Amino acid sequence: MINGSEENGAAAAGTETRTDRRDFIKASAGLLGAAGIAAALAPEAGGAPQTDDDLQVPKGLGRMGLVDARFPMTYEKSVPAAVNVLTQYFAALGQRDLKAMADMLQFPFGSYEGVDAVIVETPEQLFAHAPASMNMSEDPERFTDHDGYLKPGAYDVFDGIEIFNADPVRVNLSLNYNRYGKDGKKLLRCEGIYCVTNNDGKWGIQLMSTIFTPADMVGVPYDDARQICMRLRQDHCLAFQVNDGDDFFRTRQFGKQASISDGNFALLQNNAINGKPLATFHSKGVKSRLVVTDVNKDALTQHSTNPDFSKSAREMYAKIGRGIKWGYVSGTPHPSRVVHATVDKVHMYAGVTRFTPAGEEINTTMELDVVTYKDGHWGIVGSPLTFAYVTTHDRVNDL
Amino acid sequence: MSHSNEEQLDVKEDHTDSERRAFVKGSAAAGVLGAVGIAAALGRPAEAAPQTAMEDPKPPKGLGPKGIPDLRFPISYESVPEGVRVLTQYFAGLARRDPKAMAEVMHFPFGTYEGTEVVVLETPEDLISHAPPSMNFNENPERFTDHDGYMKPGAYDTFEGIEVLNSDPVRVNLALTYNRFGPDGKKMLRCEGIYCATNNDGKWGIQLMSTIFTPADMIGVAYPDTIEIAKRLRMNHDLAFQVSDKDGVWSRVRQYGKIAGIGGGGGGTPWQVAPDGNDKVMGLYRFKGIKNRLRVSESTPEGLAKIPVDFADTRNRVARAGVGYWGFPIGILPDTRVLHATVDKAHMYSGVTRYNVTGEEISNSVEVSIITYRQGRWGWAGSLAYITNHDRANDVRS
Numbered sequence: 001m002i003n004g005s006e007e008n009g010a011a012a013a014g015t016e017t018r019t020d021r022r023d024f025i026k027a028s029a030g031l032l033g034a035a036g037i038a039a040a041l042a043p044e045a046g047g048a049p050q051t052d053d054d055l056q057v058p059k060g061l062g063r064m065g066l067v068d069a070r071f072p073m074t075y076e077k078s079v080p081a082a083v084n085v086l087t088q089y090f091a092a093l094g095q096r097d098l099k100a101m102a103d104m105l106q107f108p109f110g111s112y113e114g115v116d117a118v119i120v121e122t123p124e125q126l127f128a129h130a131p132a133s134m135n136m137s138e139d140p141e142r143f144t145d146h147d148g149y150l151k152p153g154a155y156d157v158f159d160g161i162e163i164f165n166a167d168p169v170r171v172n173l174s175l176n177y178n179r180y181g182k183d184g185k186k187l188l189r190c191e192g193i194y195c196v197t198n199n200d201g202k203w204g205i206q207l208m209s210t211i212f213t214p215a216d217m218v219g220v221p222y223d224d225a226r227q228i229c230m231r232l233r234q235d236h237c238l239a240f241q242v243n244d245g246d247d248f249f250r251t252r253q254f255g256k257q258a259s260i261s262d263g264n265f266a267l268l269q270n271n272a273i274n275g276k277p278l279a280t281f282h283s284k285g286v287k288s289r290l291v292v293t294d295v296n297k298d299a300l301t302q303h304s305t306n307p308d309f310s311k312s313a314r315e316m317y318a319k320i321g322r323g324i325k326w327g328y329v330s331g332t333p334h335p336s337r338v339v340h341a342t343v344d345k346v347h348m349y350a351g352v353t354r355f356t357p358a359g360e361e362i363n364t365t366m367e368l369d370v371v372t373y374k375d376g377h378w379g380i381v382g383s384p385l386t387f388a389y390v391t392t393h394d395r396v397n398d399l
Numbered sequence: 400m401s402h403s404n405e406e407q408l409d410v411k412e413d414h415t416d417s418e419r420r421a422f423v424k425g426s427a428a429a430g431v432l433g434a435v436g437i438a439a440a441l442g443r444p445a446e447a448a449p450q451t452a453m454e455d456p457k458p459p460k461g462l463g464p465k466g467i468p469d470l471r472f473p474i475s476y477e478s479v480p481e482g483v484r485v486l487t488q489y490f491a492g493l494a495r496r497d498p499k500a501m502a503e504v505m506h507f508p509f510g511t512y513e514g515t516e517v518v519v520l521e522t523p524e525d526l527i528s529h530a531p532p533s534m535n536f537n538e539n540p541e542r543f544t545d546h547d548g549y550m551k552p553g554a555y556d557t558f559e560g561i562e563v564l565n566s567d568p569v570r571v572n573l574a575l576t577y578n579r580f581g582p583d584g585k586k587m588l589r590c591e592g593i594y595c596a597t598n599n600d601g602k603w604g605i606q607l608m609s610t611i612f613t614p615a616d617m618i619g620v621a622y623p624d625t626i627e628i629a630k631r632l633r634m635n636h637d638l639a640f641q642v643s644d645k646d647g648v649w650s651r652v653r654q655y656g657k658i659a660g661i662g663g664g665g666g667g668t669p670w671q672v673a674p675d676g677n678d679k680v681m682g683l684y685r686f687k688g689i690k691n692r693l694r695v696s697e698s699t700p701e702g703l704a705k706i707p708v709d710f711a712d713t714r715n716r717v718a719r720a721g722v723g724y725w726g727f728p729i730g731i732l733p734d735t736r737v738l739h740a741t742v743d744k745a746h747m748y749s750g751v752t753r754y755n756v757t758g759e760e761i762s763n764s765v766e767v768s769i770i771t772y773r774q775g776r777w778g779w780a781g782s783l784a785y786i787t788n789h790d791r792a793n794d795v796r797s
Contacts, residue, residue, distance in 0.1 A: 060555075069557040070580070072491040079487045079561065084480040091473045157789055158470040161479065161563040180471075184760070184794030219733055334619060335559065361584070393557055398584030 055168060055278050062397035064273045064320045066363060067167070067281070069392045075166045081203045082171035082196035086161060089194075089205060090175060094156045096136050102126050105205050106197060110258030110290050112209035115344055115372035117258040117381070119292055133190070133210045149190075149212050153182025159189075162339075164349050165366050168281040169198040170260060170289070170388035172368045174339055174347070186215040191340035193347045193368050195260050195387045198283045206289050207258055207387065209370045211342045222341040228378045229346040229371040230332055236380065237331030237352050240313060245304025253372050253379030254297040261289045263382065263389040265352075265365055266316060272396075273319050293383045300379070317354075317362065322399045327357035333364050344373040351392070363394040453601050455664075455685045456568045458677040465721050466793035467669040467680055467762065470786075474568045481603040482571025482596035486561060489594075489605055490575060494556045496536045498527045505605045506597060510659040510693050512609035515743055515771035515780070517657040519695055533590070533610045549590075549612055553582025559589075562738075564748050565765055568684040569598040570661060570692070570784035572767045574738055574746070586615040591739035593746045593767050595661050595783035598686040606692050607661055607783060609769045611741045622740040628777045629737055629745040629770040636779070637730030637751050643710050650703045654771050654778025660694045661784045669787045670753070670762055674719035720762065720792040723755025732765065743772035750788075762790040 058071040067074060085104050092100030102123040109120045111131050118131045130136065135148030159176040166172070173194045179187045192210040196203055213220075232251045239247035262268070262280040271279040310326070317326040329352050336350040351366030368387035369380050380386070459472040468475055485504040492500030502523035509520040511531050518531045526534065535548030559576040566572065573594045579587050592610040596603055613620075632652050639647030664685035666672075673680040714725040728751050735749040750765035767783040 069559070070494070070555045072494055075487060075558045076491045079558075080480060080484040083483040083563070087476060087479050091477065094471065094473060155471045158476040158479075158566075159788070160565065161483075163483070163561045165560065166558070178789075180789075180794070182794060184789075184791035392559070393578075393580070393584075395584030398580070398582060 055281055065397035066272050066391040066394040067277055068394045073168055078166045078168055078171050079163055085196050085203050086173055086175055086194055098127055106199050108288060108290050110207040112370050115374050117256045154179055165390040165392055167390050169283050171196045172387050188215055189213045189218045197289045199286050201283055207260055211340050211345055225341045225346050226338045229348045232380050233350040234331035237329040240310040241328045243309045245306055245309040249300055249302050251380055252300055253381045254295045254300055256294050257381040259291045259382030259386050260388045261291050263385045269316055291383050320396060324362055325356055327355045329354050346371040361395055364392050366390055366392050455687050458681055462677055463793040463796050465674045467673045467787040467790040469790045470788050476566050478566050478568055478571050479563050482573055485596050485603050486573050486575055486594055502526050506599050508693050510607040512769050515773050517659045554579050564767055565786045565788055567786050569686050571596045572783045588615055589613045589618050597692045599689050607659055611739050611744055625740040625745050626737045629747045630731055632779050633749045634730040637728040641727050645708045648708050649706050652779050653698050653703055654780035655698050658696055658698050659781045662692045662694045664689050671716055717753055722761040722791050722795045726754045726756035728753045745770040760791055763788050
């Protein structure tokens with residue numbers, strides 16, 4: 001058993017909590033104010049579009065195969081629904097309408113404000129103590145309860161959305177916008193990543209992270225931050241190649257952190273091996289997909305107690321048969337890239353490709369990660385990764 | 400409106416608003432083209448692409464008297480979910496090898512850059528009977544034949560992401576990437592494409608696209624010359640206005656041969672007509688009665704040389720925005736980037752920012768362009784929607 005790795009997904013040396021607090025939203029459906037977009041798209045009034053939960057195993061799924069991005073069920077409904085939610089969220093932000101923003105969120109809701117995870121338990125908490133990135137105070141002061149980035153007359157200009165990947169209930173996206181002063185001169189740029197999820201039939205933003213950059217600093221590259229975060233993701237996987245769990249622990253960040261549930265590969269693969277490939281894609285009854293952990297600083301320097309760190313990965317693939325054997329893993333598959341970077345935080349699209357000993361792909365999983373710099377230490381936040389962990393390709397379906 | 404002014408990207412039109420959507424309209428009404436899962440998911444009745452409320456956009460609150468509805472106004476990005484919806488449906492149709500489902504979310508006439516060549520499909524029947532290579536399902540394709548394509552038996556496509564680049568009330572510029580794998584699960588190629596989804600007469604669909612197919616072994620190869628040349632072409636176009644170089648505006652920039660672009664809902668471009676008042680500029684975002692936004696023309700050295708260019712008129716029009724005298728336009732953005740590049744084509748997100756004489760921004764215009772290399776010459780071959788991301792005439796009112 002691998003302790004705290006993506007291959008078994010336990011939160012290393014941390015305490016994990018998941019709460020289910022969507023009662024307010026449910027009760028308030030129709031009261032929180034609908035955005036114009038909702039009307040244009042004619043979803044049910046007062047909230048994000050509803051979806052069903054009648055998932056069917058897709059035609060063509062191989063025995064013990066994972067549902068990957070070849071199957072339209074992974075993007076056909078989820079991507080438009082998520083873009084609708086994120087667009088409405090931004091429209092509400094642009095109109096400085098916290099209630100309409102709350103309508104597009106899942107609660108408890110997580111946000112990385114700078115390098116710190118902030119959890120907002122309820123819409124009321126958002127209204128009373130909005131995190132800095134969502135705070136509407138027009139006279140903000142840093143490190144206070146009215147921290148923020150606004151000034152009177154400022155307005156926001158949409159600057160694009162990107163959809164990275166998706167499964168039937170989770171979509172990883174980014175949204176950029178520029179903020180201008182009332183004289184039309186640029187104040188700052190906000191680059192954010194968002195995970196939109198379907199919880200119990202409602203689509204909403206469960207977790208986000210933003211980087212605010214003053215206009216004069218837009219375009220500064222931060223090359224060291226870019227290289228370090230890629231190295232962290234490579235080291236995370238390298239731990240398996242060199243059979244040394246210590247590498248794995250060093251890649252993590254300490255402190256309070258938030259991530260999206262089901263972010264471990266052993267869970268997904270074992271579900272498929274056990275004939276339950278859709279187990280993590282259900283929505284009915286799922287109240288929250290937010291996982292909150294608190295990782296001790298000491299955990300980063302702990303030593304693996306397992307002398308054969310990759311044993312469970314080898315054993316897992318041996319169950320599949322058909323000539324598939326675990327060979328090695330690469331932590332930066334081709335689409336990997338830094339999405340946004342600053343002095344102390346990076347948003348990274350990265351993942352892992354698992355290969356046979358002969359170098360043929362077995363499968364690929366990709367996620368969006370938040371990498372932070374705290375107390376002189378760079379680390380990946382999450383348990384152990386940050387946003388939705390999505391299987392983009394699985395050759396078990398072909399073999 | 401003259402074709403001569405700065406960054407007038409609409410190409411000459413030889414496809415007038417044709418009435419060639421009868422098949423789609425009729426089929427959709429009859430329910431022939433299949434159900435739309437997304438529509439159901441979003442709470443809509445199962446039908447073809449959902450119809451937008453049949454009312455042309457009105458000037459949004461806060462629009463300056465000489466202003467352009469830029470991307471601060473929700474009407475300019477509320478279109479984004481529609482653009483993403485039709486592109487997702489298009490890809491699902493492609494992945495299912497279902498040309499009828501693809502046709503359902505396209506506008507006809509439809510334009511596509513196949514390699515460096517513009518191909519126009521007049522009707523959905525054309526797609527089914529003579530599909531261009533990027534959309535052809537023949538499993539034994541042969542290059543340069545009527546069954547050209549990129550398929551092999553058992554191949555499948557994986558979704559690799561969509562990017563929304565910018566938008567206005569009736570047009571959305573997007574990029575879509577997918578990988579194609581063989582039946583053994585090994586990657587064969589990658590397709591990187593750009594797409595313009597438009598609202599024509601209340602129906603959202605894809606009007607123009609361009610794709611680059613790259614064999615798996617070549618993915619990741621950099622083409623720095625292509626990238627720099629693409630940026631230089633865009634810069635040179637605007638530089639011509641700074642140095643009053645008539646040939647520099649189009650003759651040395653525009654590609655030869657058939658070219659395609661996306662038009663608005665009326666004559667001119669936003670920065671040209673906005674000083675004439677809100678009604679004039681909002682006319683560009685009409686969709687009622689607009690059957691087609693595809694503009695196709697033939698570009699020749701002789702024709703390009705004859706395009707009249709009036710530099711004084713351009714300077715005057717820019718100054719009429721009321722944000723200061725025309726100072727200089729710069730044909731590259733701080734965030735210009737080449738989205739995709741290959742040996743003979745680039746897809747580029749770029750545009751122009753107009754500055755007044757003291758270096759303050761007046762407005763910008765941003766497009767996704769197609770740059771091609773043909774017969775030893777690089778040229779700007781066309782563009783998707785030409786969109787005003789930001790206009791300070793909404794902030795500075797003089």
